[in-house]
Amino acid sequence: xxxxxxxxxxxxxxxADEAGRLGGEIAAGTAYSADRILAVLSAAMGEVGARxxxxxxxxxxxxxxxxxxxxxxxxxxxxxxxxxxxxxGVVVMGTVRGDVHNIGKNIIVSAxxxxxxxxxxxxxxxxxxxxxxxxxxVGADLLLLSAFTTSTKQALIDVVSTLEEAxxxxxxxxxxxxxxxxxxxxxxxxxxxxxxxxxxTLAVCRELMGGS
Amino acid sequence: xxxRERFLAVxxxxxxxxxxVVPVLDGYFAPKVIGRPSDLCWLDGNCLVxxxxxxxxxxxxxxxxxxxxxxxxxNVLGCRVEVEGNQVPLVVETLVEEARDLAKIAVPDPxxxxxxxxxxxxxxxxxxxxxxxxxxxxxxxxxxxxxGLADFFADFYRNPGFxxxxxxxxxxxxxxxxRALVEAGADAxxxxxxxxxTSMISPDxxxxxxxxxEAQAISxxxxxxxxxxHVCRNSMPILPQMAATGAAALEIDSPVDLALAREAVGEGVxxxxxxxxxxxxxxxxxxxxxxxVKAAMEAAKAGRRFILSTGDSIPVSAPSDNVAALVNSGRKxxxx
Numbered sequence: 001x002x003x004x005x006x007x008x009x010x011x012x013x014x015x016a017d018e019a020g021r022l023g024g025e026i027a028a029g030t031a032y033s034a035d036r037i038l039a040v041l042s043a044a045m046g047e048v049g050a051r052x053x054x055x056x057x058x059x060x061x062x063x064x065x066x067x068x069x070x071x072x073x074x075x076x077x078x079x080x081x082x083x084x085x086x087x088x089g090v091v092v093m094g095t096v097r098g099d100v101h102n103i104g105k106n107i108i109v110s111a112x113x114x115x116x117x118x119x120x121x122x123x124x125x126x127x128x129x130x131x132x133x134x135x136x137x138v139g140a141d142l143l144l145l146s147a148f149t150t151s152t153k154q155a156l157i158d159v160v161s162t163l164e165e166a167x168x169x170x171x172x173x174x175x176x177x178x179x180x181x182x183x184x185x186x187x188x189x190x191x192x193x194x195x196x197x198x199x200x201t202l203a204v205c206r207e208l209m210g211g212s
Numbered sequence: 213x214x215x216r217e218r219f220l221a222v223x224x225x226x227x228x229x230x231x232x233v234v235p236v237l238d239g240y241f242a243p244k245v246i247g248r249p250s251d252l253c254w255l256d257g258n259c260l261v262x263x264x265x266x267x268x269x270x271x272x273x274x275x276x277x278x279x280x281x282x283x284x285x286x287n288v289l290g291c292r293v294e295v296e297g298n299q300v301p302l303v304v305e306t307l308v309e310e311a312r313d314l315a316k317i318a319v320p321d322p323x324x325x326x327x328x329x330x331x332x333x334x335x336x337x338x339x340x341x342x343x344x345x346x347x348x349x350x351x352x353x354x355x356x357x358x359x360g361l362a363d364f365f366a367d368f369y370r371n372p373g374f375x376x377x378x379x380x381x382x383x384x385x386x387x388x389x390x391r392a393l394v395e396a397g398a399d400a401x402x403x404x405x406x407x408x409x410t411s412m413i414s415p416d417x418x419x420x421x422x423x424x425x426e427a428q429a430i431s432x433x434x435x436x437x438x439x440x441x442h443v444c445r446n447s448m449p450i451l452p453q454m455a456a457t458g459a460a461a462l463e464i465d466s467p468v469d470l471a472l473a474r475e476a477v478g479e480g481v482x483x484x485x486x487x488x489x490x491x492x493x494x495x496x497x498x499x500x501x502x503x504x505v506k507a508a509m510e511a512a513k514a515g516r517r518f519i520l521s522t523g524d525s526i527p528v529s530a531p532s533d534n535v536a537a538l539v540n541s542g543r544k545x546x547x548x
Contacts, residue, residue, distance in 0.1 A: 014369065058414045060365040067366065100303060103362045 004032065004040050007072070011044035012051075014064030016071040023072035027079035034080045034116075041069060041114035042202065049111075049198035059103055066110035073113050080116075087118040089209045092134050092172075093144040094122035096155035101148035104178060108144065111198045112205065117142075128155070128162035135163070135172050142205055145191065147178040156189040173208040177201060215274035216399060219343040222482050222519055223400060223438040223460040231513055231546030233520045233539050234275035234343065234484065236463075241526040241535070242267040250528060257326055261333035268342055270532075271539045275343030278334040278398060289317060289358050289385055307358040311374055317358060319384040322392035335397025343400065345440070346393025348433075350405040351425035354382035361407060368417055379425050386425075390433040401433055402440045402463065411445035411467070418450045427457045434458055440484060444524060451476040465523035466491075470511035483512055484519040487538060493522055494530040498537035505541035513546065520546060 001009070003025060010018040026032055048065040051057035057065075091112055095105050102124045109121045120138055122130060135143060143163075147156055156176055163169040174191040186194035193208065195201035213221065219232040242263040243253045253259040260279070268276040292305040307316050322328055335344045349357070355378045356364045367375040390401050407413070408422035430439045438460035446467040447454060454462050455477040462481055464473055466488035473483055485508070487493060492504045505520065512518040520542045526535065 058410070058417070059412045060368045060414075060417060063362060063366045064369045067370075102360075103365070106362055 004036070008040050008044045008047075011041065011065055011068045011072065012047050014048075014061060014068050016064075016068040019068040020071035020075055023075035027076055037076060037080060038114065038116045041072065042111070042116075045069060045111040045114050045198060046202075053197075062107050063103065066107045069110040069114045088116035089118070089141040089205065090138055091117045091119045091142045091144055091205070092122065092131060092138065092140040093119060093146065094126035094131060095124040095146040095148070095178075096152050096159060097125055097127050098155050099147055099149050099152050099178075100124045101146070101178070104148065105146040107198060108146070108177070108201050111202060112144075115202055115205075117205070128158040131159055132162050132166045132168055135168055136166070140172055142208060143172050143174045144201070144205075145174065145176045147176060147181055152178075153185065153189060156185075156191065160190040175201065175204055175208070214341045216341055216343040219275045219519065220399060220438070222517060223440075225482075225517070227516045228548070230548055231509065231518055231520050231542060232274040232343075233542035233546065234345070235273055235487075235520075235522045235535065235538055236277060236489070236525045237267055237271075237273070237522075237535065238264075238277045238279050238347070238525050240528050241530060244528055245270055245532070257330040257333065260330040261337060264330075264334055265337040267535075268338060271535050273539050273542075275345050275399075276334060276338060277345045277347055277402070278331040278393075278396075279347040289320060289354060289382070291358060303357060306360040306363075308378060311377070314377060314381045317381045317385070319388050322389045328392050328396040331393055331396035331398055344398050346390070346396070346398030346401050346437075348386055348389045348393060348401055348403055350403050350408070350422070351379050351382040351386045351429060352408055352422040353405055354385050355379045356407045358382070364407075365413070368413075368421065372420075375421060379421060383425055383429060386429045387432055390429070390439075391436060394433075394436040398437060400438045400440055400460070401436075402442055403429060403433070403459075404442045406442070406444040408450075409443050409445045409447055409465075410449050415449045415453075419453060423450075423453055423457065426454075426459075430458045434460070448472065448476070455481045461519065463521065467523075470508055474512055474515070479515050479517060482517040482519060484521045485512075486521065486523040489522045489524045489526055489530070493534050493538070494527045496534065498533050501534050501537040502541040502544075505538060506545050509545040513548075516548065 007022040010022055048062055052062055093109055095101055109119050112119050120134055175193045175195050176186050176191045177195040183194040193204045195204045213229045218228045221228040222232055239253055239260060243250050245267040246263055248263055253263055264276050291303045291307050331346055359378060393401055405422060405426060408418055433439050440461040440463050441454055441457055441459035442463035445465050447464055448468050451473055461484045464485040466486050468486060470486060487504050492500055
């Protein structure tokens with residue numbers, strides 16, 4: 001099997017050791033472009049998401065693959081960065097105040113990193129002011145808000161109004177997602193888009209960054 | 213038969229006069245019945261008693277959930293919990309990062325700081341006519357809480373031995389809280405195993421990690437009172453295994469088809485469920501509630517081993533008329 005195929009398989013299987021080792025092999029050679037490697041990473045996370053949708057994978061398997069992506073990127077990041085001066089975009093992400101769910105967020109963070117984004121993960125139960133400060137500090141293009149529980153609507157509204165007050169709202173596009181949310185709620189709280197899973201998050205981010 | 217007798221008859225495999233109605237009406241919704249904000253009641257046992265008793269008197273269902281409040285549950289194991297606004301308590305600091313932290317999980321004293329008073333108080337308030345249900349987390353759910361859910365799930369592959377040790381270390385907490393609930397006046401124990409759902413983990417992982425601790429806890433606690441096992445969202449693939457834990461009833465959530473569930477578990481265990489707490493109770497109309505209740509009765513009433521319930525906690529924003537419709541329709545379609 002070709003090196004990139006084995007790499008992709010290790011990511012889908014969630015074998016972090018193998019993904020890291022093969023990532024090292026890829027970085028040691030010069031055969032592959034950054035775009036090609038990122039396409040493999042992204043396709044692997046896409047397949048993991050598809051397996052979850054069909055009931056073949058569950059949350060522990062998604063987390064296992066997300067960990068494999070992180071292990072691979074740890075090795076590959078300098079190699080990719082040498083080749084690509086620009087990232088796909090700069091993202092700040094976190095779970096909003098009043099919510100400590102981190103599984104969905106962690107998976108999305110890994111999928112975005114796999115797709116070439118620079119992601120700043122602020123963790124869970126994040127106050128609105130912390131989002132604003134980090135957006136300003138890193139010059140984020142996108143803010144991704146994870147909100148799992150139904151009680152988080154006010155927290156989403158608070159983030160939007162805090163960014164407006166700080167004069168940052170026009171500089172950053174906001175995407176919200178999570179089990180308790182919907183496109184209607186996204187419109188209601190004033191964010192730019194809703195994304196419900198890995199695939200739609202990647203598509204929405206690409207679109208907001210001006211891609212096709 | 214009074215409400216309590218009706219409910220306990222189903223759990224004991226005896227014939228009730230009608231289908232008992234015991235919704236999951238807990239600290240989320242109850243405070244609203246008398247206009248209290250939820251956050252006060254999460255941490256104030258007297259407030260919980262007052263609102264849970266008021267809710268039962270208002271709607272007239274057969275059993276009341278005498279919970280201690282979600283906050284104190286992780287709190288009994290030493291997790292730091294915060295409550296803000298009209299919200300659910302958050303565990304803001306997990307307890308277990310590595311193997312040596314297992315020693316931090318002490319067997320809690322469930323009576324400390326008056327934590328069992330809501331149960332005792334509700335039993336006193338509602339007397340012997342209404343069933344009192346006590347609420348405890350399974351060892352698996354306590355383990356997820358003290359470890360953090362993402363790390364706990366990651367441990368299934370990264371370090372399964374550690375996950376097993378952690379679950380085992382949480383068993384005494386489940387047993388201590390469960391026994392105290394009965395001592396304080398609970399007629400039945402609801403053991404919550406929300407994260408053992410096959411909406412989250414595979415049936416294989418359920419069998420490996422969740423089932424053994426469930427079975428052990430139920431075998432111990434079942435000597436004191438009947439145990440109802442609750443698993444959130446989809447539990448269809450694991451229902452036969454859930455029945456094999458020895459639980460007196462399975463509390464099943466709305467994604468499960470009641471008729472198929474009955475087929476899967478046979479007549480040896482009662483089913484409690486499963487009106488959709490969100491799409492029907494929160495977002496539907498009283499007519500929608502009635503339609504859902506009628507369908508549930510048609511699917512599961514025969515055999516007299518059915519308790520009408522919501523699949524999960526009734527959200528705070530559900531209209532009170534829908535709760536009334538649930539009980540009234542339960543009475544209308546639940547006659548034998």
